Amino acid sequence: FDIIFFWVARMMMMGLHFMKEVPFKDVYIHALVRDASGAKMSKSKGNVLDPLTLVDKFGADALRFTLAAMAAQGRDIKLSEPRIEGYRNFGTKLWNAARFCQMNECAWWEPFDPAETKQTVNRWIVGETARTAAIVTKELEAFRFNEAANALYRFVWNVYCDWYLELVKPLLMGEDDKAKVETRRTAAWVFDRMLMLLHPFMPFMTEELWTRLSESGPKRDNMLAVQTWPVLPDALIDAHADAEIDWIIRLVSETRALRAEMNVPPAARVPLLLVGATNESAARLERYQDLIDRLARLEYSTSAEAPPTGSVTFVLDEATVALPLDGIVDFAAEVVRLGKEIARLDGEAQKIRAKLANAQFIERAPEEVVEEQRERLGDAETTSAKLSAALERLKAAT
Structure with a gap:
């Protein structure tokens, strides 16, 4: 590790002396990879993690993504099997999302313009994709590979899998054919961009999924490795859609957290009352009522003038959200x-x-x-x- 700098300097001098050229413009030297406790790996200590063994156990992509996600500048990497296992689970999450898309016939046939989507949730995910692509590109250009990997982790797991796929289920199962077609195309278009952005970190799985997803959509003429890097305009970011979906996510997340804190049985359906809300918030609740009730396991949700006795509350923007738990919780x-x-x-x-x-x-x-x-x-x-x-x-x- 200590002599890498001198090897680089030697190669630079030899290139200039013999070839009259600079051999490389950029040199990236990552930090030292240590064991889980931060000790330097040594055969005598018996704490060496053999990468070939790790690849056999967790897969090459999982190990590769782990090292990228932990490669913070100026800080050594503390590598452990539980960490790699966690990123293998990330790969499983991506694979399951691909299966969801296949089972729901998600494919984007040309012509498809993401800027023309009408459904709020689709406009939101398109904007999130553009935002994530810009972040990943910026971080890669600055050699902050951990920031790029973590941005992709958040987008794939938290945004696309945990929220978008849950939010669009009513559209995919609904009777509005136009909304259904748009959602299928949007889900597939976003998934393709995810594969492109993830490819430098997880080349094997993304290449496999790129091929498999072509079975239900347009045939791929080329491998994923030779596709153009996604550069998406900021115009795809819709502030109104962001505000709408962000409100739903915060309401559902806070409600779920409150249910857990109060030890509410998972199967129990409780009412939700929105007190002191503006007309805009009340309209949002009415507009997305069925979706919110399903995601937060509610009996019903509605606006009210005051919380009833036996209610636990939390604040959401200007409003107070009340869950009447009398008779449900001791x-x-x-x-x-x-x-x-x-x-x-x-x-x-x-x-x-x-x-x-x-x-x-x-x-x-x-x-x-x-x-x-x-x-x-x-x-x-x-x-x-x-x-x-x-x-x-x-x-x-x-």
Whole structure:
């Protein structure tokens, strides 16, 4: 690792001396790959991770994406099998999304102009694709491979798979043929762009999916490797569609989180009331009511003047969202449960603070152990704060 710089300097001098040319314009030297605890790999220590073994176990694409996602500039890579396994799961997520597209006959036949989409959710995902393509291109040009990989991870997993495919299910199963055709083409068009952007990181899986998806759509004349890099105009970003879908995502996410905090049974359908909302927010709730009810497991959702007794609430922009849980949740038992959990977390946090305040521990403990304790403290404090907020909601509801 230490001699790579000198090898580069030697090649530069030899190129200038013998060829009268600069042998390369850019040189990228990534940080040292260490084991999970941050120690340098050594055969004598027995902590070497053999890349061939990792490829056999997790796949070449999973290992390649892991190294790219962790290659932050100026920081060594702490490689471990659980990390690689996590990115293998990302590949599985991508593969399942491709199967979803195939089963729903998603294909984009020419002519297809993403700027002409009419459905709000399709305009939103087209804009997200343009935004992600710009970010990935910018980060790759700056050699920030980890930022590019993480932007793609977020887009594929969180945006496309977790939200877009869920949001379009009613359109794909609906009776509006025009909306159905548009959604199929949009889903396939976006998936193709995902494959193009992911190809430098996961060449084998993306090439395979590129070929497979041509079975239900236009035939591919060339391999994915020779396709033009996607450059999408900012005009594809629709601010109105962004605001609409962002509102739905935040409402559903907060509702799901509140249900989990209050220990609401997963199968229980609860009402949702939007209190003090503007006309725009009330109209959004009415417009996307069926979709919101399905995603948040609601009995129904509607606007109201005031939250009923026994409701837990959270704030969404200018409005208050209320979930009436009287008869669904045992408030007294939940207050006791949350109180015990908060006390346990606060006790754990106090012990960690005492350990971190000990100068001898900071001096003698390995850096990775100290960092682990700091992360545990942060997690305990964050969870305690969330549960304390949930406890206050419960007390306010009774």
